[in-house]
Amino acid sequence: MTESFQKQSRFSRTTIEWFIRNTFLILSLMSITVVFFVFLFLFREGMPIFEKVSISDFIFGTLWYPTDANPVFGIWPMIVGSMIVTFLSSIIAVPIGLMSAVYVSEIAAHRVKEFIKPTIELLASIPSVVMGFFGMVIVAPFLQDVFDLPLGLNVFNASLMLAFMAVPTISSISEDALNAVPRSLREASFALGANRWETITRVVIPAGLSGISTAVILGMSRAIGETMVVLMVAGGAAAIPRSIFDPCRPLPASIAAEMAEAPFRSDHYHALFATGIVLLIITFAFNLLADYLSMKYRMESK
Amino acid sequence: MSKQFLVAICCAALSMGTIFAGNVVITGSTTVLPIAQAAAEEFMKSNPDVNISVSGGGSGNGIKAIIDGSCDIATSSRFVKDKEVTMANEKQVIMVPHRIALDCVVPVTHKDNPVSNLTLAQLKDIYTGTVTNWKDVGGMDRKIVVVSRDTSSGTYEVWSEKVLKADRVFPNALLQASNGAVAQLVAGNQYAIGYVGIGYLNDDLKGLTVEGIIATADTALDGSFPVSRELFMFTNGWPTGDAMRFLNYLVSPQGQTLVKKEGFVPIYKLD
Numbered sequence: 106m107t108e109s110f111q112k113q114s115r116f117s118r119t120t121i122e123w124f125i126r127n128t129f130l131i132l133s134l135m136s137i138t139v140v141f142f143v144f145l146f147l148f149r150e151g152m153p154i155f156e157k158v159s160i161s162d163f164i165f166g167t168l169w170y171p172t173d174a175n176p177v178f179g180i181w182p183m184i185v186g187s188m189i190v191t192f193l194s195s196i197i198a199v200p201i202g203l204m205s206a207v208y209v210s211e212i213a214a215h216r217v218k219e220f221i222k223p224t225i226e227l228l229a230s231i232p233s234v235v236m237g238f239f240g241m242v243i244v245a246p247f248l249q250d251v252f253d254l255p256l257g258l259n260v261f262n263a264s265l266m267l268a269f270m271a272v273p274t275i276s277s278i279s280e281d282a283l284n285a286v287p288r289s290l291r292e293a294s295f296a297l298g299a300n301r302w303e304t305i306t307r308v309v310i311p312a313g314l315s316g317i318s319t320a321v322i323l324g325m326s327r328a329i330g331e332t333m334v335v336l337m338v339a340g341g342a343a344a345i346p347r348s349i350f351d352p353c354r355p356l357p358a359s360i361a362a363e364m365a366e367a368p369f370r371s372d373h374y375h376a377l378f379a380t381g382i383v384l385l386i387i388t389f390a391f392n393l394l395a396d397y398l399s400m401k402y403r404m405e406s407k
Numbered sequence: 408m409s410k411q412f413l414v415a416i417c418c419a420a421l422s423m424g425t426i427f428a429g430n431v432v433i434t435g436s437t438t439v440l441p442i443a444q445a446a447a448e449e450f451m452k453s454n455p456d457v458n459i460s461v462s463g464g465g466s467g468n469g470i471k472a473i474i475d476g477s478c479d480i481a482t483s484s485r486f487v488k489d490k491e492v493t494m495a496n497e498k499q500v501i502m503v504p505h506r507i508a509l510d511c512v513v514p515v516t517h518k519d520n521p522v523s524n525l526t527l528a529q530l531k532d533i534y535t536g537t538v539t540n541w542k543d544v545g546g547m548d549r550k551i552v553v554v555s556r557d558t559s560s561g562t563y564e565v566w567s568e569k570v571l572k573a574d575r576v577f578p579n580a581l582l583q584a585s586n587g588a589v590a591q592l593v594a595g596n597q598y599a600i601g602y603v604g605i606g607y608l609n610d611d612l613k614g615l616t617v618e619g620i621i622a623t624a625d626t627a628l629d630g631s632f633p634v635s636r637e638l639f640m641f642t643n644g645w646p647t648g649d650a651m652r653f654l655n656y657l658v659s660p661q662g663q664t665l666v667k668k669e670g671f672v673p674i675y676k677l678d
Contacts, residue, residue, distance in 0.1 A: 170575055172558040182578065246595065255550040255598045258581070341582035352581055362584040366437050366559035369464045373559060 138289035151378035171373040191329045193264035202275030209284040229273035237337030240266040261349045263339040265305045271324035282316020322395035332357035431459045433471020435482035438561025447617035481641040511627035511635035515612040522546040524616045536577030550618040553580040554601035606670025
């Protein structure tokens with residue numbers, strides 16, 4: 106048998122398996138390589154700015170005049186802008202996303218669920234530029250009229266648009282988490298005399314907490330990295346906003362608005378790449394946090 | 408065999424010849440970049456033997472390149488500075504300026520805004536944040552929404568040079584990344600003020616007069632409209648060959664039509 110196999114094929118079975126295994130290994134290493142090169146490139150292009158300004162002046166400086174005769178590179182207003190927009194959007198998106206996940210997973214009848222679930226997921230497929238356009242043309246004039254504001258392009262508008270974009274992420278990952286809660290837990294809860302509300306709030310949600318917190322963090326990291334929407338609807342003022350109706354300029358908007366015309370390898374160019382490094386570190390931290398939370402709660406539930 | 412080989416070499420040499428025959432390298436101002444690019448494309452269409460490469464990088468870099476001899480034509484949104492002339496003299500380079508277009512930037516508001524004229528001093532006060540309410544410049548009692556451009560754009564450069572002088576735009580000013588975006592924002596907001604290149608004026612916007620002077624191609628040409636500047640191309644000595652033919656094309660009516668199409672002001676009246 107073995108002999109006949111070896112006659113048919115020039116390679117032995119172990120060789121073929123070895124070959125396949127390593128092909129897959131190389132393919133998976135490829136994405137790691139890409140990540141590595143992105144890091145490398147970003148740091149190579151961004152680090153030179155720190156020969157001109159100190160890291161603390163760059164991060165905590167409140168003035169951004171990159172092309173002035175005496176250029177000043179301070180990205181603190183942009184960091185604050187990103188933080189505020191992300192925080193506010195998660196305040197809006199988390200309850201909506203979580204509640205729709207609970208509804209779809211625990212309460213909705215099968216046919217309603219079949220309609221609602223794909224519709225929420227459809228929201229995720231709206232391109233961000235369309236979302237930005239919507240915010241600019243529809244939401245901005247509306248906010249301006251309703252609140253009698255001088256300007257509709259502000260922190261609140263951007264947060265609202267980002268919230269809409271984060272809802273599908275939060276909702277569908279939370280829903281998976283809730284679905285993964287074993288049926289026996291719910292049955293035990295009902296058997297102990299708990300009603301549906303008590304079962305959902307005291308048993309199902311705590312049991313799915315690891316997935317839900319991952320969902321929230323991933324939703325937030327989507328909001329913080331989103332570029333087109335904040336470029337179009339946040340207004341773009343490089344000042345720390347004093348109210349939610351003030352304009353702001355989140356980090357990605359700053360990079361996108363200025364990169365096109367910054368002279369190659371000038372201080373301005375390096376400063377924009379350094380802004381990219383800061384942004385990457387923030388999103389990286391968010392993803393680590395998501396991993397940590399999902400690990401932690403999984404351990405505790407076991 | 409050897410005959411074929413010779414023919415092949417000749418062919419290669421000929422084709423190399425046509426590639427390198429007319430090679431014009433243009434670099435410098437990002438403001439002039441769209442003009443240079445459009446003109447180069449059109450010029451190469453009618454002169455397929457000439458290859459023109461156009462790049463940006465800033466007026467200063469362009470002038471540096473012409474002094475170093477690394478380009479044939481340097482584009483610049485300003486005249487040469489004394490320091491650059493000294494540098495050129497040391498390297499025995501005589502830079503010849505060619506005025507190729509005018510860049511005219513107009514302050515704009517929403518068409519319902521009652522304010523129709525501002526002085527340079529008022530514009531400066533608005534953009535530095537000293538004046539924040541329309542009523543201080545003769546308008547309604549509303550906060551002014553100040554719209555500015557990304558600081559690396561040529562439009563911002565003109566504005567900063569002619570209006571702000573040495574001062575900086577205050578940080579609360581909104582930033583938009585293009586002339587089109589500024590026009591769209593201002594057209595949709597009654598309290599906004601912005602500035603755009605003259606080519607971007609449209610019926611939804613109200614172009615303000617500055618110091619009582621309306622912005623037109625004529626007032627930009629005779630220098631009476633204060634927010635305009637000249638755009639240049641510099642050559643090392645009087646241009647010859649393809650560089651001369653290209654510059655001639657650019658100042659011809661066809662070239663100046665392209666200038667107008669890109670949103671700038673031609674250097675003479677087009678029929």
